[in-house]
Amino acid sequence: MTERRKTSNQGRVVAGKYQLMELIGEGGMATVWKGKSHGAAGFARTVAIKKMKTDFRQMQNYIDMFVEEARVGAEMQHSNIVQVFDFLRDEEGSYYLVMEWVDGVDLLGFLRGFRRSGQVVPWGLIAVIGIGALRALAAAHERVDAHGKPAAVIHRDVSPHNLLLSTRGEVKLTDFGLALAKDRGMAMTDPGMVKGKLSYLAPEIVRGQPVSPSTDLFAVGSILWEALAGRTLFDGEDDMEVFRKLRAAIVPPLDQERAGLPASLVALVHKALSEKPEDRFASAREFAHALSILLGGAQSSGDAQLLLGRAVREAKEWLAKKGFEPAPEATPGQPSWQSVEMKFSSMSELPRVEEDEHSVDIWFSRSDIKVP
16 A cells, blocks of 8 residues: 555545544555544544455455455454444445454464563463453354354454454454355355465365364464464465475474473363364363363453453563564454465365376465465
8 A cells, every 4th residue: 555545544534433543454455444433522432444445346256255244243242252333335435344443462463572572471371362262253153143043153264363362351353254154145255265374274174175163173272382382383484385284284292392381281272283173172162161171260260361461561562662563453354464265276186286287276465376
């Protein structure tokens, strides 16, 4: 985005009440703004405003995704999920998603702050973050429609960037833009295409198998492994190396990465990272309950929240002092270049991507890679 376009949008008022104050995030499809919602008698409320970029407002498939994100998000009423307040379209045809503002950092920034300050995140805090994420997923997976029928929502993009931590110690899951809702009236993903951030995809996704709530649980396991070990679980010199590691689903022992972890915690994380979905936890609620038992009531939920809030403030302050971007102000739904769409030319031959006759195209917002 050019400086001129940034300036032209800053201060703009949409629908007579939502003012764009500060650009805080930008990706391929949308920008995210810190904004103000104005009302009667001087009422004002800080909000996050996600604006579809001009180039995409004539592309129906992207509009459909944006509309679906608003629809699903508006129905996800839970304290561990970023709330959607409004969805609108201006006179120029641009779409806006108005969301809850979370003052803090995302988990990516939180971990970065600890690493660069030379500290290790206490495992108890990581468990608290995991419980918050799983409670959000339980609400999504157990969702019912207006008639009381199951209408599960599978997030498909659970990652450190989409877990927001507030300075009050709250954990909130955001960005249901890639979510798979069971009550969706039409398919949003072409056959043979999977979506999500590459390093946190479950093995069944990269093998072309169906997704399920267990797919999200694998992502939580990957996040917990990373937060405890201090490095990304599935990483590599290039994206194709990561892809192959995901397909192999080899998880190094967590207790060899970090000494002093409770054996029960290591076992829970590895269970979530089981190669086969049926070997993982039966539900997000069960996983959260197991983590809660592990904490053992040594701290009340209130104390844990206070400790997490204090740690978030410290991480945010350290990042700001050292000149690092604190994963800007815990931005709900900020687009990320790490999101990946993978389209396979032949789903039945997907495991044999190394053979010339079955090529795999992988599209990234920053790079296009064709793998023989």
